[in-house]
Amino acid sequence: MCGIAGSLQVDDGPVDRERLCQMIGAIRYRGPDDAGIYSHGPVGLAHARLSIIDLVGGHQPMSIAQDALVITFNGEIFNYIELRNELIAKGHRFTSSSDTEVLLHLYQEEGERCVERLNGQWAFAIWDAPRQRLFLSRDRFGVRPLYYTRLDGEFLFASEIKALLTCPQVPYALDLIGLDQLFTFWATIPPRTVFRGINQLPPGCSMIVQDGHITITPYWTLDLTGQIEHGSATDSQLAEELFELLQDAIRIRLRADVPVGAYLSGGIDSTVVAALARKSAGDRIRTFSVTFESSDIDESRFQHEASAFLGTSHSSIRCRHEDIVGVFSDVIWHTEQPILRTAPAPLYLLSRLAHDSGFKVVLTGEGADELFGGYDIFKETKIRQFWGRRPASRWRPLLLKRLYPYLPNIQRQSLEYLKHFFHVTPQALSGPFFSHLPRWELTAKTKQFFSVSTQAELAEADAVSSLLRDLPSSYATWSLFAKAEFLESRYLLPGYILSSQGDRVAMAHAVEGRYPFLDHRVATFAARLPASLKMKVLDQKYLLKQAVKGLIPEVIRTRAKQPYRAPDGLSFFSGHDEFVGDLLSSQRIKQDGVFDPRATDALVRKFRSGRETSVKDNMALTGILSTTVLLDRFMHGRNALSSPASQERHTPF
Known part of the structure; x- marks a missing residue:
């Protein structure tokens, strides 16, 4: 695992080497063991290395064929030994035992289709000098991050957004549509992020930057159409x-x-x-x-x-x-994005x-x-499907109690709420987002804390409808269970589980x-x-x-699934509420302009009073707090782009 960054001058001017140093220096904590820069003509690649395979010979950026191909690579190719043996049989010669060199030779042999052969987790960029093009790729599930932005005459990429923000021309601005998506799905929908003008390469996609043009091509998606018939194997x-x-x-x-x-x-x-x-x-x-x-x-x-x-x-x-x-x-x-839970x-x-x-x-x-169907949402989908077809069934209360076995003391009012939550009509069964819509609608209620100006700017935004153009052509023919699997693995997994709860922390x-x-x-x-x-x-x-x-x-x-949870709002009001008081003061909220000061103040007072708080309240509090921190750390002037102590241990080179 490492940190990568790079620049391609679209106008063929010389790359700014000092800029590369600043970019990779901002994320040096990702790779404290080694660092390197390659710059030649219009291209520059930077790398901060966490040494895991071939500790001595894996220095990057790495090149072969007299610098015809140069790579900066973050991740691991787990089948590199098998691929290396294949390439040796075809006449390739290696000077190291690293998976990075295998990836370079595989690209030399198979071109951009090389990613289809990889078993691993990756984000990389290869400068193909003979073709004068930059080839970038991200792994199938988005385990490793890859961000990019297009400036006037320059293309920039990096493992993290903060590396891009070291460039003076990159704006510090909140993308409200990205924020709207996050306060609906817990994640933004690629290529969007919560930073205006900064994009992420979607999982399972490759990108070519050549002659001033950007081409993104998907090479893999989770195919849920060809299911095994039950009975074809025991x-x-x-x-x-x-x-x-x-x-x-x-x-x-x-x-x-x-x-x-x-x-x-x-x-x-x-x-x-x-x-x-x-x-x-x-x-x-x-x-x-x-x-x-x-x-x-x-x-x-x-x-x-x-x-x-x-x-x-x-x-x-x-x-x-x-x-x-x-x-x-x-x-x-x-x-580098708000979170709705403290997990x-x-x-x-x-x-x-x-x-x-x-x-x-x-x-x-x-x-x-x-x-493998482990989340509650798969059980919820099955129960709601049953209710939609049998709305008068006497099994409804019993099913609810079986739904959340890790909550043994569900109160009567909670059962009544869940009955309302799971209300479904037969017509709703045919909707494209049947499984997730109740969850998304509940999360979206946190947007009532958006300020009047934020809501006005988002008046035409429709986060859920925006997903329709991203669905596979065969999606409508899938079962409700398969659709739920797709939505979980396509959006929440890479956008939150593997990101905020995974790679980043x-x-x-x-x-x-x-x-x-x-x-x-x-x-x-x-x-x-x-x-x-x-x-x-x-x-x-x-x-x-x-x-x-x-x-x-x-x-x-055999134990019932217990989802990973952490204390939310209670953490901020257990003798440490000065943290909330400083961040969510009416003056600060008004100055930021994203959230409504009165609604936010009422929410804080509710937590301080010790009154019962809801799931929505906890999501809203954590979301507002994290957005305010994001604004404070990233967007209130470039002097605010300061790192925690964990980064300050490392110098750029």
Whole structure:
């Protein structure tokens, strides 16, 4: 894992080398081990390296064929050994054992289609001197970030937005449409970001910049059309196939010249990953967890159960309310977008623990919920579908209680609210966003805190309708379950889970996350499974649970899904509300102009009073706080572009 940046002068003028130094210096914490710059004529590439494979020979930017091809690369190609052997058989010669050099030779051999051969997570740029073009690509699920902007006569790209903002010509301005999307979906819809004029390359896409033109081409999308018919193979056969795929996905993700650890949440996904890693790597695996003070969200019992069963060396960190408040501003500095829940903050602390323990690489279980029906939204979709077809069924209250087993004390008023939340008409079943619309509508209620001027500027915006043009042509023929899977994996996964909760908080401490469930072979297999093998009645991840019998503790294999949660509004009002008082003062809110001062003040008073607060209240408070921090750290003048202490440890070179 690393940080990359670069510039291409469209008018063929010389590249500004000092600018490259400033860009890569702004994200040096992503790669504290080494740094380098290549500049020649109109192109400049910069790199900050976190050394993981070929610690000595992997310096970047790297070139071959007398600088005909030059690369700056962030990520890992896990099948690089197999690809290297193929290329050697075709006559290619290598001077290092790095995956970076394999990627260069593969591009030399196969051109832009080389990305179809890759098993990994990446964001890279290759300068193709003979063709005078810049080729950029981002991995299938968007594990690694890649941003770009077009100025007058210049194209700039980088791993993070703050690198682009070091350039004086790049504006510091909030994109209100991006903000509107985030306050609906929890994420922006690529290529948009919350920074005006700065775009992100969508997952599964490549880009060519040549002769002043930008061409973006998708090379992969999760195909949910060709599903296996239930009965064409037995459940046990499919479970065995899944197990073998996961085992190999983890085997190649253990490839590193540094120690590899694993995050252990106490759920089935991370426990499976840790178990298979332990099976392959033995005593080399160490596990890490975050715990909480509240028993409602703490999973330490299951973390200890898993660690004891697997025999791993285990470390954990306790996340208290004051810890969340203490790192919140730095977390937003790294996420580079507002967040509606505080969940990234504990993971920021967890990655710091891994780093301080001497680990640069951790395996984790993200992706399993999206691919194998693990989220509540899949159960909600099934129940709402049932209700839409049988609106008078007496099973409705019982289904609601089965829906959220991790909330054992659902009150009567909560059940009444859920009945309203799940109200559905038969006509709604045919809508393109049936599964997610209730969630999006609930989140969008936070926009009532937008100021009059913000709402006026967004009067013509329709976040949900804007998704229609991004859907696959066959989408309308998919099942409701498949549509829900697509929406989760297409938008929330890359835009929030792998970003604000993934790459950003991990790389803040130079820790690389690896995601075996997002191996494209596993994902393709999962996409072909019928919904009945992912959720049997309301039993989530059915086939995955069958595949790992005996591998992990039975109490974890069979336990109900408990979503990862962290304390939200309560954290800011547990003896530390001066943080809120400073950021959300009426004067500050009025000055920023994004939110309504009166509505914001009423929300703060509600939390301070100790009155019961809703999901919407917690999302709104965290969203307003994080947006205000974002404005404070990034947009109130260029002098405000200052880094947390974690960055200041590193000099540019």
